[in-house]
């Protein structure tokens with residue numbers, strides 16, 4: 001096979017392999033393995049040593065062992081649920097091979113009486129006999145070499161055996177031959193000087209597949225490069241589009257700033273300048289506005305919206321939840337009061353009559369600004385001339401979705417994404433390399449740092465007293481319960497318990513929200529909280545998303561050691577949005593781990609979200625970072641931005657060189673395909 005044949009093979013479906021029928025295909029799919037390349041990236045998690053071939057007098061219970069024996073007697077009970085059994089021997093002892101769910105015919109075939117076979121499996125002991133139940137391998141003596149060795153251990157699913165999987169992956173590895181190198185000498189030297197094909201087979205077959213070996217690093221580098229290349233390509237493609245420049249003067253902009261009751265921070269002014277320059281340029285804006293919780297992104301986005309409307313274009317602003325969208329809508333009404341800007345609200349809950357009206361008035365241009373939830377992106381919702389799309393709290397978007405969004409708005413539509421997930425500087429390019437990035441780092445002036453305290457749970461009485469005092473002063477309280485388990489039931493029960501407990505200790509003015517509550521009910525409770533009809537809001541982590549309750553000044557986070565650092569910071573950011581001093585109390589169970597102690601210490605010492613994100617990354621590793629794991633946009637199978645930071649740096653400058661020469665770029669198409677990125681290129685229009 002040459003390179004292009006190999007490529008076709010690798011990007012083909014697993015069903016082209018021998019032994020992958022309907023059933024196995026389904027099992028593989030469960031492990032997210034559909035293409036042959038997915039098999040390559042499903043790397044062994046470790047290795048099983050089956051090389052210790054021993055005689056039957058040397059068995060150790062519980063140990064994975066390989067033996068060479070002869071079947072001497074069958075025992076096939078005709079009673080349901082009793083296993084079939086074969087008594088086997090060597091010159092030194094006796095063992096039972098036990099089969100659940102295997103037919104007699106099969107057993108007679110693989111274990112004929114009196115012929116020597118190799119069996120491998122875990123040694124058990126039952127009624128004074130050694131036994132192996134459902135052995136991993138039974139092969140004729142002639143195939144001893146296939147079993148009697150160190151064998152890679154893959155993460156598999158029930159029904160998919162190591163034996164079957166090995167046959168599949170071996171076929172793939174055997175087809176992969178040495179390929180012409182795509183990296184130049186200089187890069188190759190830097191990343192360990194090993195060829196791709198050698199690295200792939202080493203990773204799968206050698207019993208050292210540590211993340212730092214040169215073979216692993218070689219593969220990781222290709223993955224990093226593929227990612228950065230794609231982002232760079234997408235960026236270029238989007239930049240190539242010429243759009244009609246937006247033309248506006250600063251009168252509205254100035255008027256809004258004059259009418260709000262605070263001064264914009266320098267960062268807010270700077271970001272507005274950056275956005276305005278983009279809007280006025282002939283290139284499509286594709287910008288990410290990053291700002292810690294409470295940094296004041298909304299006002300920036302609304303002023304930009306005003307400018308776009310001033311230049312006779314429409315604007316859509318989308319938020320992830322109805323309540324947040326409503327909040328933006330109310331703010332927009334206030335800000336654009338006494339202008340002739342027409343604003344409408346749309347969500348999945350809007351009634352049909354309202355929806356129809358909105359549809360009509362969008363098309364004839366009577367609506368200038370549409371604010372709402374995901375409902376904004378229904379096919380039926382068409383604009384007369386959409387000039388800007390703003391998406392709030394978008395950390396769930398991957399590259400592909402960003403492209404879709406950009407395509408959807410049309411060629412004159414600028415895009416502004418806003419995210420409160422602080423991403424360490426070193427990673428911005430890796431995740432958002434397709435976008436321009438603005439950052440709001442400075443906090444609004446009146447903003448006091450949130451005071452963070454920690455208390456062991458057995459001092460909860462002190463906390464209750466403190467809460468009572470705060471409530472009597474008119475302050476509102478969040479009480480966050482931990483997510484004990486992914487399952488909604490458990491999540492729900494811990495919050496309900498706390499709710500009942502607090503009702504007993506306080507008045508009835510307590511609300512409860514959790515993941516199992518449907519959206520409408522949740523919004524009703526949140527509304528009550530906003531209208532101050534509720535003093536304490538008990539919740540699971542559903543309040544994480546950017547709702548603004550300026551009157552809430554105290555947050556209690558229970559079992560805080562269960563949360564990651566960034567997540568705690570996000571939760572804490574629910575308070576301290578007004579001018580009053582806010583407090584966060586971290587409750588913890590005794591016997592904190594060293595890591596948990598560190599987390600609490602960091603939170604107490606700083607309110608800087610970017611700093612916290614960096615620390616979080618160091619403590620937990622990249623894969624666990626907030627927003628990343630939940631997002632389902634895991635861009636890396638192999639590379640780890642912390643461990644392989646040096647490789648990311650090399651790749652960054654490598655991409656710049658590659659992009660200088662279009663012919664050169666073709667060489668790298670192989671890795672784009674390998675890492676399943678090539679499609680993204682065709683989607684960019």
Ligand code: ADP
Pocket residue numbers: 262263264265268291292293294295296297298299420444445446546548550577
């Ligand atoms: P986020 O960046 O988390 O979305 P918001 O836009 O919701 O933050 O702003 C948080 C709060 O801070 C809001 O009540 C907003 O009115 C207020 N705010 C925004 N900018 C400033 C500023 N420069 N000075 C004072 N308050 C501000």
Ligand code: MG
Pocket residue numbers: 297298392546
């Ligand atoms: Mg916000």
